[in-house]
Amino acid sequence: MNTNKKFKNFIDKKKLYKLIQGEAPTQQQLNDILTRALKMKGLGLEDVAALLRVENHEQIYEIMEVAKKVKQEIYGKRLVIFAPLYTGNRCVNNCLYCSFRRDNKSIKRKILDMHEIETEVKELLHEGHKRLLLICGETPANDINYICDAIRTTYAVNHNGHSVRRINVELAPMSIEDFRQLKKEKIGTYVCFQETYDPDLYKIYHPNDTPKADYENRLLVMDRAMEGGIDDVGLGVLFGLADYRFEILALMEHANHLEEAFGCGPHTISFPRIEPAEGAPLPEHIPHKVSDDDFKKIIAIIRIALPYTGIILSTRETDELRTELFNYGISQISAGSRTNPGAYANDTKGHKTGSQFQLGDHRTLDEVISSMIDSGYIPSFCTGCYRKGRVGHDFMDLAKPGLIKEYCMPNAIFTFREYLNDFATPETKEKGMKLIKKLVAEVGKEKLKKTITDTIDKIDEGERDIYL
16 A cells, blocks of 8 residues: 655656757767766756766766766775675565565575574674675565564674674665654664666566555655654665666656755665576566666766765676776675575575575675775775764765765774774785775874874774774
8 A cells, every 4th residue: 555645756757768868968068067077066967867878988988087086085995895684585575586576486485583693693793794784575574573673683793892883774665653663773774776766667577466566655765764764765776677877867866856855865876787586587688788888887977966975886796897886986885795594604605595686796805805905995894973973964964065084084994904903814904004004194184193093003902993
């Protein structure tokens, strides 16, 4: 049943498809758009539509270079790291692209109990993770009470002095009342993918005898979340279901809608592409396949269009492509991921319980971090903003004038130093220490540099969880 009577559908399909038609911008028009982008105030729908019509490789490179400058100015060399924690693979929906779909009889189903969740969390803590994304399939067994129990269980785990510092959640749509209950559990960001914003294609991919078949219920879930007190929300589509140009414009409309309705746009946007999934028919013939080149372009466009929104890239993509995309807009990545419940503790890699999709990056957390160091990037496990209350409006008030960097880079260094001291292999630790020394030397403000060096000394002496 649709429970969104007070909220209004903000997606005009005809308007958005019309915007992606027509000629590419002239070089002068492109220059004007990119000049506006460098002011880091974001771009409007018309500008984004014009950029999406660019097909010339040299002009695409220009867009990517501007995205690189914006990314560097706002995020520097910092990349936030997290791991997904799947609590189960039972689902009442029948999405044609997902291995967890109800009609798939080829995988073993499982919902983790609280002891099993605790075991998974201990393994993730053993690897060095501090930020988790809790993912629960849509089924009556995963009601708000189960979700809250799972969150509390995860936070309560202490493994050799280490604990999870922030849980983001990726959950099916729920009521305002349930969001109010979820808010009490001190979550970070609430994430829910629209999958596709095209309402007609949405019906095809989501059979109409399931809860997920209700397009507007899903479209307006962020309204309910923010009405229920959730500070930060994360949007996303599954690229390959519809024309990527339409999806990008729809994401822009969604971001604009939240800004107008609640005064704060999305905290993050996720960029998954359809990958092979056991028992799912759609990945065998992807309707609107997105090439690597187009994928790079759209990430660069979103970075300059929504400069202060976090862009998330999962381990669906290969390590080579992920490393390249760090330059052009990505600010958060998963690492050492498993998409089947119970896999961290048992290292089943999908053989005992079914995985949601096929991974492209199979490296361990330490291997990912080692590669990041080689590229000059600093891994961040920081959760300081959440715990200091720099969320929602307050975060954006600091981010837009560029003040958030005063917190983000130091906190990234602190959490990275903890990782190097407590978890890194000797080779990774040696490289990481050199990178930290280099980054600290580049800090321009002497007072801030002293704060960083003093805090590093405290961490080396055994103090943990220090943040600005």
